[in-house]
Amino acid sequence: MQMNTKLLHGYPVIDPATGASSIPKYQASTFNSPALGVNHDYMYTRFGNPTVHALEEGIASLENAKYAYAFSSGMAAISTTLMLLKQNEHIILPIKVYGGTGEFAHSFLSRYGVEVSFVDFSDINKIEQAIKDNTAFIYLETPSNPLLDVTDIQEVVALAKKYNILTIADNTFMTPVYQKPLDLGCDIVIESMTKFINGHSDVIAGAVATNNSQIAKTLYDFQKEFGGILGVEDAWLILRGMKTLGLRMSQSVKNAQAIAEFLQKSDKVNKVYFPGLATSNDYAIQNKQAKNGGCVLSFELKKCDKISLNKFIHALKIPIFAVSLGGVESILSHPATMSHACLSPEEREAQGVTDGLLRLSCGIEDTEDLLEDLTNALQSIDD
Ligand SMILES: Cc1ncc(COP(=O)(O)O)c(C=O)c1O
Structure with missing residues (x-):
């Protein structure tokens, strides 16, 4: 079955x-x-x-x-x-x-x-x-x-x-x-x-x-x-x-893959972390043991001062800004002030959790809408 x-x-x-x-x-x-x-x-x-x-x-x-x-x-x-x-x-x-x-x-x-x-x-x-x-x-x-x-x-x-x-x-x-x-x-x-x-x-x-x-x-x-x-x-x-886990996750994976590839090409983004990217060091191992790169990716904006980050987060209309992942709705989080806030700045630094890092758990929205939302939010950083 x-x-x-x-x-x-x-x-x-x-x-x-x-x-x-x-x-x-x-x-x-x-x-x-x-x-x-x-x-x-x-x-x-x-x-x-x-x-x-x-x-x-x-x-x-x-x-x-x-x-x-x-x-x-x-x-x-x-x-x-x-x-x-x-x-x-x-x-x-x-x-x-x-x-x-x-x-x-x-x-x-x-x-x-x-x-x-x-x-x-x-x-x-x-x-x-x-x-x-x-x-x-x-x-x-x-x-x-x-x-x-x-x-x-x-x-x-x-x-x-x-x-x-x-x-x-x-x-x-x-x-x-x-x-x-x-x-x-x-x-x-x-x-x-x-x-x-x-x-x-x-x-x-x-x-x-x-x-x-x-x-x-x-x-x-x-x-x-x-x-x-x-x-x-x-x-x-x-x-x-x-009952809908498989259907939900397949749309979320499709969104994560498309968004990771889109962000990787953006000149506003410093780095994308996603094992489904062919350029990722983990791509081969991930494909050996899992069916795809999953539904969660992280990325670092080039301009990651507080004002730019805030502009980007507020410009995004679709993902909710919250702790957690794995919902039908896309969820954006800021690990440094959310999931990893209890670590000291030095511990965060050692783990690579920079102040500019954002994590996106992709939901089941239409891919085109998420990409348009991200395009507009990236644009807003320089406005
Ligand atoms: C990888 C992982 N394991 C375990 C947990 C804890 O799960 P819960 O919040 O349901 O207690 C989390 C929560 O974010 C998680 O991300």
Whole structure:
């Protein structure tokens, strides 16, 4: 079954109890037991709920995973997964990991006696040098945020397997539609479903999937006992949004590719970061492990003083100016004052997050309208 068909038919989409064409919102915290010691499939929604379960089966199906669990946010999925680490174990993460993940690893894991190393993932030798006897996990995120650096997933997996280390991949930017980390050998994949999977900028949610039954059991226990479960209404909204994930993303990819090529030719733009550009250093690796360059690109304006940036941002009529990505609407953000504001100027500089850098998550608008809007906004810088 191919992806668009799978998104509509590849997991429970019909309610088994009534035949309803959309899994209903089983908005119940508890389920009546028919007799003493006899339970239905569901008992209490923190332990499992039919609407949430349908979504979990959907995610498992898309990731080619046996098990998937839904959480109340991408960060709940990430922090719950990182709690698989035990005292005195060690984890390696990319320096350019999502800020919340970096903060959790740095400030929280260390409180529980877990050792954490942040490494430059552009060099596999640096990852290998960071491996210690107690390294239990390598965590990767590709493409990275906001500069879209690509990590060779299979290369990292091969290294990890050599040392008997497990790999976790945050696949939020590509989604299982375009990149399948489990098929590439990773042990665990994480998605912030807040982004493309839900796709309508109206839900915060996360998911974890794996084929490892032992890890799955622990993740289920953690989901139940930490209690960071996804609400029923949100699960239903994602089930609804997910049906068009393939169609939405293909228009967004088309827009990202056209915009990246357009910006690259503009004399008002200093640099474009997009692994779908044939001139990108990451183009070959990206094409090896993903279906395309994705829907997110970043760029740096030549004139990047505050006045010029403000003129450009205000002249743009279509994208909303906001944190986040992966919505049906294009979203422009300014990493230095938004997603990366918590870093010091020196840390931002080291990561290449300059004050002039803008990130664009391409929505599903018509390409011509987005290009016209960008043309006018670039023009306005000199007005
Ligand atoms: C790559 C990545 N992972 C995880 C997250 C966290 O997801 P959430 O905001 O759903 O907790 C984000 C949020 O922007 C992200 O960009």
